[in-house]
Each structure stands twice: as C-alpha cells, then as structure tokens.
Amino acid sequence: MPSTQTSVASQTDNLTIPVLLRRNATEFADKPALTSLDAEGTPTLTWGQLREEVASVAAGFADLGLRAGQRLIIMAPSRPEHLIADLAATNIAAIPCTAYSTLSSEQIAYVVNHSAAPIAVLAGREELDRWLPVLDQLPNLEHVVVLDPVELPEGDDRFLTFAALRERGAARHAREPREFEQATDEIKPDDPLSMIYTSGTTGVPKGVVLSHRNAIHEALAVHSLHDNQMHLSNIAYLPLAHIAERELSIYLPIVYAGHVHTLADAKDLVPALGRVRPDVLFGVPRVWEKMVAGLKNMLGGVPEERRTALLQANALLQEGYKLRSAGKEVPADLAQRIADTDETVLAPVRQLLGLDKLTLASSGAAALPVEVLYFIAGLGIEIQEVWGLSETTGAVTSNTANAFKAGTVGRPLADVEVRTGEDGELFVRGPIVFLGYLQEDGSIEPATDAEGWFATGDIGTIDADGFVTITDRKKELIITAGGKNIAPSRIEGLLKEHQLIGQAVAIGDGKPYVTALIVLDDEIAPAWAAARGIEDTDVAALAAHPDVRAEIDRAVEAANERLARAEQIKRYQLLTKAWTPESGELTPTLKLKRRVIAERYEPDIAALYD
Template sequence: MPSTVPPATDRAARCAQTARGLTVPRLLHRNATEFADLPALTALGAQETLTWSALRDRVAHAARGLEALGLAAGDRMLINMSSRPEHWIIDLAAVHLGAIPSTIYATLSPDQIDYLARHSGAEIVVLEGDAELARWAPILAEVPTIRHVVTVAGPSSADGRVVTLADLESAGAAAHRADPEAFGERAREVSPEAPLTMLYTSGTTGDPKGVLLTHHNVMYQCVLIEDTITTPDHPASLAYLPLAHIAERILGIYYPLYRAGHVHVCPDQKQLVAGLAAVRPISFFGVPRVWEKIAAGVQAQISAADRRVRAAFEAAGEAARESHRLRAAGAPVPPELAARVAALDESVLRPLRARLGLDNLIWAGSGAAPIPVSTLVYLAGIGIDVFEVWGMTETTGTCTINTPQAFRVGSVGRVNPGMELRIADDGEILVRGPLVCAGYLAAGGGVESVTDADGWLPTGDVGVLDDDGFLTITDRKKELIISSGGKNMSPARIESLLRVHPLIGQAVAIGDRRPYVTALIVLDEEIAPMWARSKGLPDTSIAGLAAEPRMHAEIAAAVDAANAKLSRPEQVKAFRIMPSTWTPETGELTPTLKLRRRVVTDRHATAIDALYDTPSGV
C-alpha cells in the first residue's frame, strides 16, 4: 500500500489560481456590487432577509463602530452568542478592520472562558444578553485587557464599557456617512495572508489551542469545494452548527460568501428538522450524531407503517443499497438496476426524503468523528449517499473527501488537490499544503508553528492508504475524545478534575464516538479503606467499597464537583466504580503508571457498554 500521496498538480494549480488574491472583504464588496438584491442572510422563521447590499451596509456600520472602540488590525475579539444574523455582522465587521474574531462555544464553563479571555488577549468581547453578561461578570472584573463589551440584547453601562450593538451600529452609521471611503480603505488593506479567524480547539494537555486561519486558507478551501462538488449558483444553505466549529465557519459563512449564496440561520438545533423542511438545501453536512438521529427517525416511521408500505420500502431500499455497493466499489451499475432504482426512488424514497427536507441533496457529508458503516448503508437505502470527510481545524476543515464520483464506504476519501499526505513509520498521518493553518496563537500574542521544518503537520490520527489513494482512519495517536456529536474534548482535563478527590486513584473518561461522556473510577487503595474505617464500615476491601452505597454517594459528589468546572459536552453523565485497582501488573497502567487506554477500553468493554445502556452511576 502507498504511504505518500503527492498533490494533484493540475487541479491544484487551477484552484490556487482561482483563490489567489481573494479575501473576505473583497468577496463581500463583489457580492454587494454584482448581486446587491440577492438574499444573503435570513433567520429561520423571520420575515426579514438581508440582501448582500444590506448586509454590507450593516457590516460597514458595525466596523466603524468597532473602530471607534479601538479595534484594529491584529487585535483579537471574542464572540459568545448563538447563531443569529448579528453574529455574522459583527464577525465580518471585525474582519474588515483586519482584526481576528473568535467565536467560543456557548457550553464552556466559567474557568474555560476565563482561560480563553486571558490567553487571547481580546480587547473586545461580544455577548448575546443578560445571561452571558452574568457569566462573564467575574472575568470582566479581573481580566484587564478587556476594554469594551458589546451586547446584542443586553443593556449598556453608564461608564461606556458595555455598549449595545444597536448603539454601536448607530454610531458607526453616522461615521460611515461622514466618511464613506474609510470602510473600503480598511478592507483593502487586508491581505490574503492575514489571519481571518481564530478557533479554539482542545489540546491533548487539556489547554485549548487558538488555531489561526488565514484568508488564503479559507479561500482555497472554498475553491476546492466548488471544484469538487458541482452545485447551482447562489445555493441556499442551512447553518445550524455552532460557529465555533470549523465546519460551520466554512459552510455557514465563507463558502456562501464565495458563492453569493443564501444562508438560513437556525439558532437552535432543535429546529433542525423544521429548518431542513423549509430550506430543502442542495448540500448538507452533519456530524455522525445528526445522521444517526435521522436514520433512527426514518426507521421508526417505516416500522410504524403497515405491511404493504414496509414491503415497498424494503424493495426500494434493497435496490438502492445494491447500487450504492457497486458505486462504492468503483463498478458500473447495470442499466436494468439503474432503471429500477430510479423508478422506486421516484415512487417510494423521494417522497420520504421530501418530508425530511433532503430531497434536493446533491452532496451530503459527515465528519468530525467516525460514523458507523451501518448508518451509511442504511441511509444509502433511502437514497441519501453520505460521504465521509476528514480533517481538523488546523487543516481548515476537510483534508480528504469522498465524492459521488469516487468514494469508499468506511474510508474518509482522497486527499484534496494541492495537499500532500504521508503516513509516518508509526502510522501517524502527516499533511502539508495550502490548507494548513498559520499556527497557534501564543500567550504573548505571537504565532507558534504547527509544522516541522519541512512543513509537515502531524495530525495525531493513525491511518492507512489503499492502492487507489483512499484513506482509512484506524486509530488516534493523540489522546482526544471526539463525541458522536463531533465535539472535541481532552480526557486528561476531565480525568484530572475527577482525581482531585482523594478517594479516586484513577479515572478514565470514555466518550469517543459516543453520545456523551462516562467514566470508570478506580478507588485509591490506601485512602478508600481508611475512609471506610472512619465510617465504621465492616468491609474495607476495594471490591466491597465499589458496591457500597455511601461510597457511591461520595464519588457522585466528586463527579458533580468536577462537572461544575466542565462544559456541558464534557460533563460525566454516568460512572462505574471498578471492583479492583489497576497496576502495571494488571495491564491497565504502564510501568511509569500512565494509562493504557486501549487496554482499558478493550478489557472493560462490557462495563463501558452498560453505562450507555443505563445512564446513571452504578
């Protein structure tokens, strides 16, 4: 099998030429000039739609307002709000000044927010309303670099430190009318090599890393998408993932900007089903959990139908899956099978997809975590071919991609044109090329490189290449949990917070490819018996204490204390106290007492699976 994939030079050259010189401000100017009256941004269910001309005006006003607050090129700005049109406006306004906006997850704990506020050195933070202001209050009082706060739905302060977005835009509009050329001048100063955004991603040590992406990184990714997936001009899309996620950054902001598309903003993922039905997008990206829920919903509908309807779906699904199997193998689909699939799709499957809002799909993707092959095959049976992609924030999203023309189920596709991929001797995947980020933000404001001297980025993932260049991810070298919802989490941080309690000797956070985090708890072999004796318990053995209700209550309190310092996705929803200790001799620990995670997950698979069958501490 090959160990290296060189860049696809012809396509790479074409994409590089197309992306050359592009920046977000230049694209917004183009759209406001050439496509002024086309729709740009609509909040789901709202009556008002911002055209490209109106959006640029709002961005100009917000930019002049931010400039008056002192935001300048190279400054960082943190955004803590939900997906709503104002999020796009304030983000793009900062970009037009050459500043670096960074959206943070709404689920972060106060400790995590405090870390990001200090690490980023942000001078301005943008908050949604009263709830966010209350969470940020201690941070605003203690972090001296934060000079101003902009609130979308909250009050302003008498001292001028907190201003409303409405007041900011009003003041900015007056400044723009007085000097209409200033906005364009600032925008033209932004170069393709300048940072466009910063996204914080979990590090293996537990400290988030601020990934700096340039305009060229993002523009090249947008050009690649257009070159790979043929879609109509001005496509409609549904933005529902957090804008702290690289996928939504690309698909919800930058790619629609590049294509002058129409973004429908879904502020709450609970509205996703209604949003899909309303928008009926031509492309849709979902983390595995989204696709699993869609598949489960369809299964429930079909199971509840009468025997005749179930038989029709089974016949249509069997034909669709056979076509999918042949295409995945690169084999031709016989004409008679193709005709049968087309007829059954029109009469049986397409109406089902129409009820889901997925009947217009040209491309459907999944990424951020592995998706079960069984889910992909089931969805193919209702006429939805979901193509896995692979990448990371540091590679501006996708680095490899499956397409309708070339895909392998279970693989993450072939490497993007212009990118090089190499498998190191230990199996780790290394990549380099125009999608690799500018680096990590250093605490002092500098930039730390993410690559070696030859430009290779070690991804932390382990994989193999087949003879046709398709990459399959087989393991993860870095210790990082990626939930089935696509959330990246550091197990080290979760485990260290659990081990703060003296009764806990070892803790292993579980959650990779799972819907939520659980933990295996090992009692401290010295402290636990002492605690038992102090409580007058007759059985002081580790096995006995693991089943003791009072010990369970004590560990539950320790888990609650740890959860208070964790974001919601990181919080431990269930745990099990193990009946014996772990040592190098038992195999769960190395000679230097480091966890052997593979051994733990393999050896205790039954206990782990039980935590997801019964989500409560046992």
C-alpha cells in the same frame, strides 16, 4: 499521497474575504445572502444590504478602538448579528474568534486573557451569566456588546447594545465611507483571518489562527471538487466555533454568493429542513445517527404494506450504492429498477423530510458508522465523508459522488498532500494548513516542520487509490495489559449502530480486556419502550429494565461478532444519564472527553474489572 484534484492555488493570489464580499455586493447585490429562521418577520438581507450592515458594524468596532491584529471574542448562537460582527472585524483586519457557549466561567477567563481581546460580543442572559463572575479578571477587555438589549447590565459603561454599536458605526461610515474601502484594499491573502480555539479533548485549548488564503483555498477546492453551482443555500445550525460550520456558513457562501439561513438551536433542524429545503447540509455523525434512529423508529408506526415497500426500496438503493463504493459497475437492469423505485417510493420521502433539493450532504468531525451511511444512501442521499481539523481549515480529504469508498474519508483536496508516519500518524501539507498557534505575547508560532508538514495526531492508512481511512486519534489508542493496540472509535461506532445506544466509550488501556460504558439514546429509547408496552419510559428506569438490558446484550453481541477477539467487549455498564457538553463528558463538537469520563466513572469502571 498528493492530491488528484485540479489545482486551485493560483486562484487565491489576489483574493481576501473582504474583496469577495465587495464582489458579491457589486455583482450579486440583489441575491439573498442571510436569513434568520428564528426571528419571524425579519427581512432577508441581500448581498448588497449585508455589506452595508458589515460596514456599519465595522466602523462601530473601529470607533470603540478595535485595531488590525487584535482579537474579537464572540459568544452567541447562529444568528445574523453573529455573522455580521464576525465579518465586520475581518473587514478592519481584526481577528474574530467565536467561543463555544458551553465554556465555563473559568474557561472564558482563560480564552479572553490568552487572546487579549479588547472587545467581546455576547448574545444575552445565558452568556452574561457565564461572563459576569470573571469580568474583573479580564484586564484587557474594554467593551462588551450585547445582542439582546433587554439583558444589558445597568450602571456599567463597558456594556453597550449591538444596536447602539451599529448606530454609532453607521454615523462614522456616513462621514468617512472611504475608510471601509481602504481597509478592504489593505488586507492581504496571507494575513490572519480568524481564530478558533480547539475544543480541548486532551488539555488546554489552543488558538488556531487561519489566513484568508487558507479559508478561500478550502472553499474553492471544496466547491470545485463537488462541481457546485453558484448561490447555494444552507442552514447554519452548528456552533460557529466549529471549523466546519465556519467554513460552510461564512467563507464558502462568500465564495459562491450563497444564501445562509441561521438557526440558533440545532434541535430545531428537522422542521427547518422543510422550510428551507437546503442545497447543502453538513452534519456531525450524531446528527445523522439521530436522523436514522428517528426514521427507523417512525417506520414502526407505518402500515405494514407501506413499511415493507420502503424497506425494500431502501435495500435496493443500498445494493447499488455498495456496488459503486466497491468500484463495480451497476448492471443496467438494476440501475433501472433503482431509478424507478427512487422516483416512485423514495423521492416523496426526501420531499417530506425537506431533503429533496440536496446537492451535497457531508459528515465529518468523527467517524460515521457505515451502517448509518448505508441506510441514508438507501434513501437516495449519499453522504460524502470528510476528514480535517481546525488546523487544516476544515476538510483535508473528501469523498465525492463520482469517487468514493464507504468507510473512508476520501482523497486529498486540490494542492493538498497527505502522508503517513512510521507509527501511522497522518501528516498534511498544503495551502489549507494554518498559520500557527497564537502565543500569549500575541505572536503566531507555526506548527509545521521544515518541509511544511503538519502532524495531525490522527492515525490512518492510505490505499493504492489514494483514499484515506482514519482509525483513531494517536493519543486515544488503547494498549491492553497484553500489549494489544486497539482503536476505541471502531468499537464505539459498532455499538452506536443500534438505535437504543446514544453514546458509548470503550475502556481497556492497561487492562486485561475491553469493557464499555453505554448510554441510552434519550430520545429513541423512551419511544422504543412505549411501543413495547413499557409504562415507565424514564431513561434511568429503562436502564434497569430487563427488556432493555436484553436488547443491549444483543447489541453488544452483534458488535463483538465484527471485532477481533482482543477487541471484543467482555463486560459493560449501562448508565442512566446522557452525556452532554454542559455536563462535561463531551466537547462542544460532541467528541468524547475520555479523561473526564474515566475520572467521573472510576467506580463503575473498577467494578467492570472486579
């Protein structure tokens, strides 16, 4: 299915990220570019100031010996120095790569050795504790830059502070200012821009190499698709190793000269929304799910009259949203009631949440439960679901305010084609498809066929209007002992629609029936229990409480009512501890590591089939 969007390919012919950065520093020199939400009192950098910082750090990296084509590993949360270091490497044609901060020491050794990175940039103590045990196993690593000066290891000249790097580079840049400009001029659109290591749900991570053309085409296509204006604001709170955050907080803002607010800890997002009131907000499904669960929980403490008004307003907006999603016209009288209700009842709620200025809310990385989508639409915030991968520089498809179908991931971006294979696998072709995977010898091996198609590994369908629906990952489909093919993500999504269920995994490959492992939401469940007079609100205790068990039974029954007989959950086990990337059951992008879960909970799973 070819794209229905207007072509943007010709606009990328002479553009690179350094060229756009120079444009911003010239045309929008005094516009805000970068603000830290963590370091109070730190001044906002304008685009003119940001480029000067990037130039100094780029000269510092060059002084340490970083050369074009070499990789730079960064392990740090979202903070200004992270973005500056990333862009500094880009401006001397080196290839920055952000590593997830949850990597183990063993995984760090693999990534650094595979990339042959000569320089790493680390935030502080937490990162050093992971790196120091394997430092002597990294023969190519020559320098380690530490952002937090108090954590600098003593007695090892491989280490230096970020401030020292910047000072060293500023002196070089002052001596040779043309060096930076010349490097900018020499970079070409199809040169490597950055690298992302896949989160490794099925095995060893792969180094995905993206080009300037990839990132800029993606940014221009998304920008034009949603008819965005220049100078939008956003909050960078997800790991910059995540392709969505990298595109939304590095490349898109450079295209439209936006204002990025960095936030080191995603748990601080809710108060940050009120401070920033962003124009753009992206969330993985877990972010939106927790937002909805929290709002529903808060409603329990609202006076009944006010609660009734809010729920009625939510239902009214949902009614209009569902009609438009189905391609139907909203009757004039209903449209007027929606407009009046939105202004009087829901606009103050959005303002209270810091979501009143949103022009684009989006979700990706996994399927968003449709009930979550509907509830947030009932607040007057319509989330545009997208679908994409690291290998496609982010979004391949997207819904829009004027063309959407709830439950789908929209239609292809400009100049992008999507088709299905014989087994339902989705293939993508177009300017957003990556250069290839980094090999150990430093070469880049393309991953497309002779006609340019990339096999995504996702299973899906394309309807007559071109809207794509993702059903599951090809490698994750459950085939029961009876030969039924079942998509576990649908089952898991239905379970997670209940506010008490934080995580779930469907089991059943090679088994006679489907079962599930269920984890309580460690934030919502204690509040839910306390509101019902349950004294011990520890999650482990709640997992055994009869009232909680009865509520989870109802949640499973509700899910089963919407599933085919072969998909229905026959038995489940309620677990006592949340899954996290740190505990190993989730990837850094919060996807299930099914193999790890299957091995770790083998006795529990076996008991479900006794």
